Amino acid sequence: xxxxxxxxxxxxFDPAGVxxxxxxxxxxxxxxxxxxxxxxxxxxxxxxxDADDESTGDKEAAxxxxxxxxxxxxxxxxxxxxxxxxxxxFDYGALTQLQHFSINNLGDPFIxxxxxxxxxxxxxxxxxxxxxxxxxxxxxxxxxxxNCGTEGNLHGILVGxxxxxxxILYASKESHYSIFKAAxxxxxxxxxxxxLVTGEIDCEDFRAKLLLNKDKPAIINVNIGTTVKGAVDDLxxxxxxxxxxxxxxxxxxxxxxxxxxxxxxxxxKLAPKVTFKKPIGSVSVSGHKFVGCPMPCxxxxxxxxxxxxxxxNVEYLASRDATIMGSRNGHAPLFLWxxxxxxxxxxxxxxxxxxxxxxxxxxxRLRDAxxxxxxxxxxxxxxxxxxxxxxxxxxxxxxxxxxxxxIVVMPSVTIEKLDDFLIELIPAREIWYKEANVEPxxxxxxxxxENCSCALHK
Numbered sequence: 001x002x003x004x005x006x007x008x009x010x011x012x013f014d015p016a017g018v019x020x021x022x023x024x025x026x027x028x029x030x031x032x033x034x035x036x037x038x039x040x041x042x043x044x045x046x047x048x049x050d051a052d053d054e055s056t057g058d059k060e061a062a063x064x065x066x067x068x069x070x071x072x073x074x075x076x077x078x079x080x081x082x083x084x085x086x087x088x089x090f091d092y093g094a095l096t097q098l099q100h101f102s103i104n105n106l107g108d109p110f111i112x113x114x115x116x117x118x119x120x121x122x123x124x125x126x127x128x129x130x131x132x133x134x135x136x137x138x139x140x141x142x143x144x145x146x147n148c149g150t151e152g153n154l155h156g157i158l159v160g161x162x163x164x165x166x167x168i169l170y171a172s173k174e175s176h177y178s179i180f181k182a183a184x185x186x187x188x189x190x191x192x193x194x195x196l197v198t199g200e201i202d203c204e205d206f207r208a209k210l211l212l213n214k215d216k217p218a219i220i221n222v223n224i225g226t227t228v229k230g231a232v233d234d235l236x237x238x239x240x241x242x243x244x245x246x247x248x249x250x251x252x253x254x255x256x257x258x259x260x261x262x263x264x265x266x267x268x269k270l271a272p273k274v275t276f277k278k279p280i281g282s283v284s285v286s287g288h289k290f291v292g293c294p295m296p297c298x299x300x301x302x303x304x305x306x307x308x309x310x311x312x313n314v315e316y317l318a319s320r321d322a323t324i325m326g327s328r329n330g331h332a333p334l335f336l337w338x339x340x341x342x343x344x345x346x347x348x349x350x351x352x353x354x355x356x357x358x359x360x361x362x363x364x365r366l367r368d369a370x371x372x373x374x375x376x377x378x379x380x381x382x383x384x385x386x387x388x389x390x391x392x393x394x395x396x397x398x399x400x401x402x403x404x405x406x407i408v409v410m411p412s413v414t415i416e417k418l419d420d421f422l423i424e425l426i427p428a429r430e431i432w433y434k435e436a437n438v439e440p441x442x443x444x445x446x447x448x449x450e451n452c453s454c455a456l457h458k
Contacts, residue, residue, distance in 0.1 A: 152284025
């Protein structure tokens with residue numbers, strides 16, 4: 001074998017040797033993907049450069065052409081992006097000068113490690129901003145910038161589990177799937193709580209389940225905006241339900257999943273407050289949603305008193321491990337810091353008002369066209385009748401569940417974009433249901449009879 005030399009019955013490593021066949025051959029059958037499309041049919045293969053590519057530059061030119069076509073695809077898909085809660089309206093040109101550095105915030109954000117290429121000074125500045133937003137003093141909180149909203153939920157539930165090792169996790173059935181993933185990962189007993197037609201937690205069912213388990217502490221996930229309907233759980237009512245059911249503050253832990261609306265609600269007049277002045281344990285939000293970062297990220301805050309239960313010192317880092325992941329994206333804090341400085345509280349307030357105003361516009365236009373639609377109070381998620389044509393769903397990147405679809409109105413979703421969508425939807429729908437025996441679906445069970453425009457309820 002190349003790279004090994006024989007000598008008196010032993011094999012000696014040859015540092016100049018090479019493996020004869022450098023490229024492993026692809027093996028295996030074509031896999032079957034149940035949901036969506038099999039990306040293996042459209043993937044871009046990684047190919048080995050030819051021997052003379054280094055001198056001709058053909059490989060570089062070919063890759064540049066592929067990337068240019070990909071950019072055109074991104075521009076086109078961004079024009080028709082409505083179903084997922086991402087703010088695509090951003091300009092981070094000032095940060096391009098930093099993309100050549102490997103910035104890693106591994107370890108505790110408050111403890112500088114031996115790895116010097118980090119952005120902790122930006123990360124802690126961002127955390128302090130959110131601490132002010134959620135009303136907790138600097139010396140009383142701990143937090144970090146996560147790689148996504150799911151990581152924030154995994155961390156929040158983990159802190160609750162460490163505070164109450166024998167606690168039961170309670171979460172409404174419309175909670176994000178990451179909450180139930182956390183329950184499986186941590187082997188926690190989990191009670192799914194029923195929801196109202198709006199999608200928010202049913203506190204009567206919550207009370208009933210609490211009373212069946214009074215001997216064990218409660219760990220509760222409170223949704224500050226559910227995934228499908230954008231429903232906001234009533235935090236004050238959840239706390240009152242716990243207290244009325246005989247759970248004092250030292251017998252429960254509340255994690256607030258504010259992935260999207262956790263950053264919007266503070267700027268909505270008369271909205272209930274998410275604040276650490278109430279007996280909550282942690283809050284998490286996504287950074288790539290309302291804020292508008294170009295990569296997935298998030299912010300997780302908890303009380304400093306809780307974090308020692310799951311932290312340990314790592315000598316070779318000269319830091320402390322208290323996060324879910326080890327290495328952490330050091331670029332994300334820069335994008336968050338840049339945006340928070342540019343927009344500030346007033347800028348976010350204007351964007352929240354714009355989103356709510358445009359969401360009401362969309363809901364009213366849908367209802368005027370005879371299409372079932374619902375918009376929860378405090379929400380910019382418009383739930384409506386699922387389009388019958390799946391190609392239409394893919395074109396507009398709609399998120400669907402059962403007979404429902406939704407559009408999440410973000411700062412990048414303009415009235416013009418909504419009008420373009422409606423101009424395509426309304427005539428297409430007339431074609432879908434032109435046959436006398438084909439009727440639009442009934443959404444009464446999903447959004448309430450008052451929001452349903454089917455033949456029975458209109």
